Amino acid sequence: MSETVTSLPCAQDIARWAEDIIAGRSLSSPQARSLLDLEPGSEAVAALYAAAQQVRDHFLGNTVHFCSILNAKAGNCSENCSYCSQAAGSTNVDYSKTKWLDAEDIVDAARSAAENGAKALGLVAAWKGVKAGAQLDMICESIRQLVAQGNIRPDVNLGILESQEVANRLQQAGAAVYGHNLETARSFFDQTCSSHSFEERWETIQYIKNSGMGLCSGGIIGMGESKDQRVEFAEQLRFIEPQMIPINFLNPLEGTGYEDRQPVDTDEALITLAMLRLFLPERNIMVAGGKEVTFGERLHEVFAAGVNAVMVGNYLTTLGTDPDYWHKQVANYGLELAGAAGTGCGRGNK
Ligand code: SF4
Numbered sequence: 001m002s003e004t005v006t007s008l009p010c011a012q013d014i015a016r017w018a019e020d021i022i023a024g025r026s027l028s029s030p031q032a033r034s035l036l037d038l039e040p041g042s043e044a045v046a047a048l049y050a051a052a053q054q055v056r057d058h059f060l061g062n063t064v065h066f067c068s069i070l071n072a073k074a075g076n077c078s079e080n081c082s083y084c085s086q087a088a089g090s091t092n093v094d095y096s097k098t099k100w101l102d103a104e105d106i107v108d109a110a111r112s113a114a115e116n117g118a119k120a121l122g123l124v125a126a127w128k129g130v131k132a133g134a135q136l137d138m139i140c141e142s143i144r145q146l147v148a149q150g151n152i153r154p155d156v157n158l159g160i161l162e163s164q165e166v167a168n169r170l171q172q173a174g175a176a177v178y179g180h181n182l183e184t185a186r187s188f189f190d191q192t193c194s195s196h197s198f199e200e201r202w203e204t205i206q207y208i209k210n211s212g213m214g215l216c217s218g219g220i221i222g223m224g225e226s227k228d229q230r231v232e233f234a235e236q237l238r239f240i241e242p243q244m245i246p247i248n249f250l251n252p253l254e255g256t257g258y259e260d261r262q263p264v265d266t267d268e269a270l271i272t273l274a275m276l277r278l279f280l281p282e283r284n285i286m287v288a289g290g291k292e293v294t295f296g297e298r299l300h301e302v303f304a305a306g307v308n309a310v311m312v313g314n315y316l317t318t319l320g321t322d323p324d325y326w327h328k329q330v331a332n333y334g335l336e337l338a339g340a341a342g343t344g345c346g347r348g349n350k
Contacts, residue, residue, distance in 0.1 A: 011047035018051035024096030039113035040267035052274040052306030063338040068113035073125035082257030085124040094276035096170035116323040129160030147174035177214035185229035217242040220265035222250035249290035277306030300329040
């Protein structure tokens with residue numbers, strides 16, 4: 001669909017776009033951008049949510065994936081990501097700093113995540129990136145232990161990869177999916193972090209894809225990026241084709257570089273999710289960090305906006321929603337919990 005959009009789409013336009021997507025034609029960037037200006041509560045927004053569900057059901061069925069993450073090495077990161085409580089310069093002290101966790105703690109966390117319905121557990125480390133040598137050997141050993149335990153799929157989320165060889169070693173140890181977010185649009189990235197570049201993230205994603213591991217990559221909405229930049233971010237995601245796209249919403253934690261920013265408006269966040277669903281119809285889209293702050297009592301409406309995956313359990317440094325809530329909402333929306341997921345977990349808003 002290369003149609004130029006000069007005015008806001010009406011409900012009929014959006015219904016037609018959904019039919020076009022189902023027929024195999026992609027939503028254009030101008031069309032995606034026009035959706036972000038729709039008036040909350042309007043007929044067009046009701047049509048957008050209907051279209052998002054129709055497209056999700058067509059491409060992905062009615063199943064929902066649950067993923068969990070474990071902060072396997074917390075705090076004291078060298079990087080200066082403005083949204084992150086573990087960043088260099090953050091004065092947030094609302095979590096415990098740890099070295100890479102003992103095998104026993106990792107195995108316990110995997111058991112508990114599996115009991116909550118998660119099919120995958122992402123082992124996340126707060127550092128710039130995993131280093132070849134003793135550190136990589138230690139992580140590969142943790143992955144092998146989770147593979148041997150057999151009740152959950154081990155994913156990793158270990159930051160910037162320095163070489164193809166490191167990616168290949170992780171894949172050979174049994175890591176099924178590597179989570180590495182783009183975080184935001186390329187044109188906005190340097191306003192969120194100056195200690196590493198968007199290009200380093202982009203290169204890491206190429207190593208992940210070349211290794212044969214699945215790719216989990218998304219980002220954070222609400223850091224100050226413009227609506228144009230949200231569409232630019234969606235275009236980048238369309239290009240890299242992740243199996244799972246975790247969408248975080250800025251949770252402006254005290255002591256972080258973004259502590260003074262406001263959380264995204266709930267309707268704006270739902271419309272953004274629905275736009276992503278239409279723009280990326282075949283991708284798993286997961287709501288992750290910051291969702292409790294952004295959606296409050298309307299959290300379940302993420303399913304109305306076309307989402308098909310949820311991060312359950314706690315985040316890296318903040319508490320999440322009780323998994324029972326998600327089990328109930330999946331049933332309320334006529335959805336089903338997926339079996340063994342071909343998906344992953346993301347590194348993002350902490
Ligand atoms: S987002 Fe990751 S890389 Fe950035 S400061 Fe936090 S832990 Fe470090």
